[in-house]
Amino acid sequence: MTEMRALPESFRSTPAGREYTDPDHFSLEQERIFEQTWSAVARSTDLSEPGAFQTATVGRESVLIVRGNDGVLRAFLNVCRHRGALLCAEPRGQVTRKFQCPYHSWTYALDGRLIAAPNLASMHDVDRDEFGLVGVHLREWLGYVWVCLAPTPPSFEDDVLGAVADRLGGAAVIDRWQIGSLHLGHRISYDVAANWKLIIENFLECYHCATIHPELTDVIPEFADGLAAQYFVGHGASFGADVDAFTVDGSVGGAPIPDLPEEHDRRYYAVTVAPQVFINLVPDHVIFHRMTPLSADRTRVDCDWLYTQETLDSGFDLTKSVELFHRVNEQDFDACERCQVGMSSRNYRQGGVLVPGEHHIQEFHRWVSERLRRD
Amino acid sequence: MELIDQAVTALPALPALTEARPTVRASDIPEGECARVVLDVPIAIFNVGGVFHAIDDTCSHQRASLSEGWLEGHLVECPLHSSCFDVRNGEVHGLPATKPVRVHQVTVIDDVIWVSSPVAAAGGES
Numbered sequence: 001m002t003e004m005r006a007l008p009e010s011f012r013s014t015p016a017g018r019e020y021t022d023p024d025h026f027s028l029e030q031e032r033i034f035e036q037t038w039s040a041v042a043r044s045t046d047l048s049e050p051g052a053f054q055t056a057t058v059g060r061e062s063v064l065i066v067r068g069n070d071g072v073l074r075a076f077l078n079v080c081r082h083r084g085a086l087l088c089a090e091p092r093g094q095v096t097r098k099f100q101c102p103y104h105s106w107t108y109a110l111d112g113r114l115i116a117a118p119n120l121a122s123m124h125d126v127d128r129d130e131f132g133l134v135g136v137h138l139r140e141w142l143g144y145v146w147v148c149l150a151p152t153p154p155s156f157e158d159d160v161l162g163a164v165a166d167r168l169g170g171a172a173v174i175d176r177w178q179i180g181s182l183h184l185g186h187r188i189s190y191d192v193a194a195n196w197k198l199i200i201e202n203f204l205e206c207y208h209c210a211t212i213h214p215e216l217t218d219v220i221p222e223f224a225d226g227l228a229a230q231y232f233v234g235h236g237a238s239f240g241a242d243v244d245a246f247t248v249d250g251s252v253g254g255a256p257i258p259d260l261p262e263e264h265d266r267r268y269y270a271v272t273v274a275p276q277v278f279i280n281l282v283p284d285h286v287i288f289h290r291m292t293p294l295s296a297d298r299t300r301v302d303c304d305w306l307y308t309q310e311t312l313d314s315g316f317d318l319t320k321s322v323e324l325f326h327r328v329n330e331q332d333f334d335a336c337e338r339c340q341v342g343m344s345s346r347n348y349r350q351g352g353v354l355v356p357g358e359h360h361i362q363e364f365h366r367w368v369s370e371r372l373r374r375d
Numbered sequence: 376m377e378l379i380d381q382a383v384t385a386l387p388a389l390p391a392l393t394e395a396r397p398t399v400r401a402s403d404i405p406e407g408e409c410a411r412v413v414l415d416v417p418i419a420i421f422n423v424g425g426v427f428h429a430i431d432d433t434c435s436h437q438r439a440s441l442s443e444g445w446l447e448g449h450l451v452e453c454p455l456h457s458s459c460f461d462v463r464n465g466e467v468h469g470l471p472a473t474k475p476v477r478v479h480q481v482t483v484i485d486d487v488i489w490v491s492s493p494v495a496a497a498g499g500e501s
Contacts, residue, residue, distance in 0.1 A: 097445050098454060107439075107454050115443040116454035121417070121433050 012359050015368075017348035020195040020340065026296035027060070029196075033275050033371050035059035035149045038160050040277050040290050042145040043184060043304060046092070047073060051110065053099075054092040057292050058149055063136055064088050065145055068110040069097070073140065075147045076133035081114065082106045087133070099133075108133050142279075143180035143306075144288070160273055167271045169234025174271070176260055177281050182306035185285070186322045190301040190329060194336035195343065196275070196293040197368065199301065202332050203270070203278045203289075204230050205358045212331045215324055219243050219250050220268055226357045229270040236267025246282040248323040253284040254311030274367055280325065284311065287325050297340050303329060376403065376410040379487060395491040401427060401483050409451070411442035412490070418479055420488060421462045423449055428462040429479035429490045436472035 007013060019025050041056035042065055053066040055078055062078035064087060080087050080101040087101055087108070098115065100107045107116040112133035120126065137148045139156050146160065165171040192199060202208070206228035209217050217224040221240045229237045239246070245253025246268060260283055269281040278289040285307045292300040305322050342348055354361055379397045398412045404422045412418050417432035419442040428449075432442050439455035446452075450459040450468055458472035465475040480491040 097452075105455060109443075109454075116439040118437045118439075118455065121438040121440050 007353060010356055011353040012362050014351040014354060014361075015197070015365055016351045017343040017345065020197060020343035021296055023296050026195075026293070028372055029368070030059040030293070033368065034293065035061065036371065037150075037154065037275055038139070038146045038148045038156055039275075040144040040146050040273075040288075041065060041075075044073070044140050044143050044145055044180075045184065047145070049094065051095045051097070052093075053088065053095060055088055055090070056147070057294065058136075058147060061149060062086060063147055063149070064099070064133070065138070065147070066095075066099075066110050070111070072111075073138060073145060074111060075136040075138040075145070076112050077136060079134075080104075080106050081131045081133065082117070141180075142174070142288075143182065144290075163273045164271050164279075167230060167233065168269065173234070174279075174281075176264065177257055177286055179279075179286050179288070179306060182257070182286055183309055183312055184304055185307040185312060185318050186305040188303050188322075188326060188329070190303065190333055192299045192301055192333045192336060193297060194299060194333065194340040195296055196291055196299045197364075198336040198339050198343075199291060199299055199333070200272060200274065200278075200364060201361050202336055203272055204228060204361050204364060206231070207355060207357050208332075208335060212335055213328055215248050216328050219246060219324065228357075229268060230272060231357065231360055236264055236269050239266040239268070245284055245321070246324060247320040248327065249320060251320055253282075253321055254316045254318075255308050255314060256283045257285075257308055272364075274364060284308070285321060301329070301333070376412055378412055395480070395482065395489040398488045398490050401486050401488050404488075407446055409442045409446060411440065414490065417442075418490060419451070419462075420481070420490065421446055421451065423462060427481045427483060427488055429481045429488075430460065430462055430465050431476040431479075433476075434458065434460075434472060435467070435474040435476050441476070 039058050041058065042054045047054060047065065047067045050067055050069045050071065053064060056063045056065060063075050064078040065073065065075045067073050078087050082101065082104055085101050085103040087099055098107050098109060105118055106114065109115045112135060114128040114131045137153045139146045164174050168174055206223045207226045209223040219239060220237045222237055229235050243250035247253055265283055271279045276291040280287040285305060288304045288306060290302045294300060376399045379399060396414060398420065399410050404410050404420060406422050406424060408422055410420045411432050412420065418429050419432040420427055420429045432440050434441055434453045434455065436456060436458055439453050441451050441453055441460065444452045444454045449461050449463050451462055452459050456471050458470065459468040460476055461468060465478045467473060467475055482489045
């Protein structure tokens with residue numbers, strides 16, 4: 001954090017610029033945050049068939065996620081146990097029975113066991129289970145595959161479910177949107193030239209909304225006042241009086257999520273699960289962001305738009321529905337990239353300031369610094 | 376798989392089984408599955424539709440274990456380079472292997488699989 005400065009009562013300090021630009025600091029974040037916490041890395045239905053696999057970057061590791069012939073999803077470090085070659089170079093695909101290292105043909109079953117290698121039958125003292133792929137902890141929740149690289153992961157219930165429950169004001173509230181049963185309507189991946197923390201900070205506040213989000217503030221007029229939904233607990237931001245649905249022009253949306261309680265009608269909710277998930281809830285769809293930090297100044301954001309089967313079957317044109325948050329994303333990420341440029345300025349050497357509507361971002365900064373302090 | 380203790384299993388007085396040794400219980404190998412036992416050499420015993428077949432477990436190409444492979448019908452695919460062998464006669468179906476594997480005679484008596492000395496491999500090439 002920054003050294004103490006005398007600030008007006010209205011202001012709070014931010015981390016120093018180097019925490020957004022320094023590769024060593026980023027490595028520390030990879031080690032102590034992204035390699036210790038739970039990350040959402042894939043949509044479970046993208047891995048429906050036995051042998052379906054994806055690779056994902058988590059911290060400084062490549063992780064291989066695959067559904068076995070027994071139907072069970074598993075995750076492994078994507079590295080051959082023999083000489084360390086990257087086992088699977090493709091981002092996603094389908095195998096039948098095995099992963100085979102292209103270097104010396106060490107061969108692993110979909111459950112990670114070492115099942116074959118040239119001349120392995122002559123090496124009687126080799127325990128094939130011991131030299132199988134190294135497993136990574138895996139959970140499924142909200143229809144997503146979550147993994148954790150830590151040997152002993154933190155409690156998923158406390159860290160992930162707890163973060164969602166804290167923001168929405170109750171443990172079971174998120175279940176009302178039935179996210180696990182929704183279907184992928186659209187997906188966009190954004191390659192953002194900005195530090196991951198700038199993206200989280202941006203998601204947490206709405207001080208910028210009136211300046212850069214004209215469509216969003218038309219649909220949710222209260223955002224023009226500068227307070228984000230995540231400023232509050234359990235707060236659904238109301239749609240404008242003349243707005244039908246959460247679409248780029250406020251026009252009619254898809255089929256509402258069944259049995260969603262009336263209190264959530266015509267309201268928008270947002271939840272951040274630090275360090276890499278951002279969820280938006282509206283009555284007819286859910287927008288689910290997953291971030292993958294790639295370097296101090298580069299982050300990939302995968303954004304899914306999820307709808308009911310009824311909406312997709314009805315032939316409803318998703319264009320206006322997707323377009324609203326796609327514009328918000330592009331507007332936000334442009335702003336984050338603009339900030340990234342300034343992070344290395346001597347003007348930002350001691351960081352910047354947070355206005356009252358942004359003070360809650362300090363909770364995120366404290367969350368980060370507590371984890372970086374741990375040994 | 377652990378071999379059955381020969382002491383508790385009397386060898387039936389059948390001429391064909393004079394060289395035979397008890398291995399594992401038939402009921403321990405489900406249909407479509409396989410057991411690996413080590414007699415003089417490692418042997419893979421397959422259950423194809425309730426009929427048991429035994430072949431050398433070691434692939435004739437590069438010493439991978441066929442019992443770690445995948446059985447489809449009467450063909451087992453080597454896990455290493457995907458050569459297939461017919462578990463009934465040891466014949467090769469598909470490169471890179473070119474030599475067959477040896478076949479062992481199998482007799483099931485009272486749920487015990489007896490495996491005898493290898494019979495000549497099919498295919499001619501050796």
